[in-house]
């Protein structure tokens with residue numbers, strides 16, 4: 500079977516990988532690069548646990564071929580904290596008690612990050628809408644929504660309505 | 662899944678690859694239908710031609726006629742300022758396709774070529790009398806969208822042909838559109854029924870000059886409800902006239918029972934949602950006047 504040599508930019512670092520054409524970004528992240536913060540579940544773009552940022556926009560890594568990511572900028576949950584400091588979204592999730600089992604959280608945080616960058620004046624409805632593609636079996640979403648609103652206030656000032 | 666992956670960098674290269682692989686090849690846009698169908702073993706192309714490097718097909722032109730490149734994403738439609746007025750139904754339909762992750766990558770071209778009877782943007786395009794342009798080794802062809810959609814998952818696209826754009830005229834003054842979707846939950850839901858309408862009133866705003874009604878998920882293809890349209894044209898749009906159009910549309914469609922809903926329920930929805938969408942269009946024309 501043919502192999503593709505890909506140069507992938509993930510969390511600011513370039514990784515050279517050799518992979519079969521059918522493999523997804525999710526396969527490469529988890530199995531080749533050991534970046535297991537991006538989770539795997541439905542493999543049908545329904546649940547959102549595999550969400551990563553591709554050129555700043557939230558996408559499902561489970562239906563994205565690694566080949567489609569050549570030369571593009573990928574951010575995974577491992578890329579959010581910097582210098583040992585959690586990203587304000589991560590901190591808000593912890594402080595607000597928005598995490599239970601945790602499986603959905605990397606995807607939630609990345610979807611929220613993309614949404615806040617596009618729409619700093621986040622509203623509660625807007626947050627819920629932006630997270631519609633991320634399912635959580637544990638929390639009931641209320642604390643997740645509050646955590647995103649808290650982070651929005653910290654990141655972009657006091658305008659967020661709750 | 663096992664296939665060769667190709668990454669053409671221009672429309673010309675994509676068309677050449679399409680011609681070379683014919684039935685054995687598939688174009689890949691957002692992959693939100695294709696990759697899932699491949700993983701389920703429903704389709705097994707030997708060659709996948711990803712369009713992510715092809716430039717020029719992701720633009721919306723809206724001066725004069727409106728032209729959407731095949732690679733325009735639902736998210737781009739949703740946020741396009743040109744669609745805030747009479748063409749609002751485009752925004753309404755694009756905004757309910759999956760979640761943000763889907764809409765960031767899923768394209769209008771994929772929605773059309775996938776030819777699901779439950780596609781959400783397709784009925785709006787049908788209500789706008791859209792045409793589609795395909796490019797193959799024998800050159801370019803333009804077809805009506807209505808003629809292009811031939812069955813569930815089936816289109817008049819020839820093997821290897823690339824869909825390049827979809828196009829429709831701007832609406833005359835006194836027009837509006839509306840899109841209404843019924844699902845079992847608010848988001849991330851395939852339509853149980855969806856309805857797109859376009860209305861144009863006469864100069865005095867007394868009577869309906871032109872009406873289009875398109876229905877999703879109630880027939881093998883997205884369907885124009887032509888008898889219902891005829892019952893509106895030339896008439897003053899009283900509530901009784903709108904309700905009658907709903908009854909006619911319910912009679913014209915041919916829904917089936919499936920996991921999402923029964924045929925009977927779908928007909929009831931059509932009967933209710935058609936007048937609702939028409940009323941919404943009328944209100945919009947009233948507000949714009």
Ligand SMILES: Cc1cc2nc3c(=O)[nH]c(=O)nc-3n(C[C@H](O)[C@H](O)[C@H](O)COP(=O)(O)OP(=O)(O)OC[C@H]3O[C@@H](n4cnc5c(N)ncnc54)[C@H](O)[C@@H]3O)c2cc1C
Nearest residue numbers: 688690691692693694695758759768771772774780781824
């Ligand atoms: C979780 C989820 C939720 C969804 N919700 C909705 C919904 O609410 N409403 C809805 O309408 N759809 C929904 N869909 C379906 C899908 O997202 C849409 O149909 C989307 O528009 C498909 O576009 P794509 O770019 O991903 O197509 P792809 O999957 O890339 O392609 C689809 C088909 O079109 C062909 N194709 C694509 N582009 C071209 C081209 N330019 N020329 C020739 N052939 C082409 C491909 O070969 C393939 O056969 C959902 C899908 C998922 C996974």
Ligand code: FES
Nearest residue numbers: 540541542547561
């Ligand atoms: S694993 Fe990708 S969306 Fe569920």
Ligand code: FES
Nearest residue numbers: 600601635636637
């Ligand atoms: S915290 Fe368990 S799935 Fe969300």
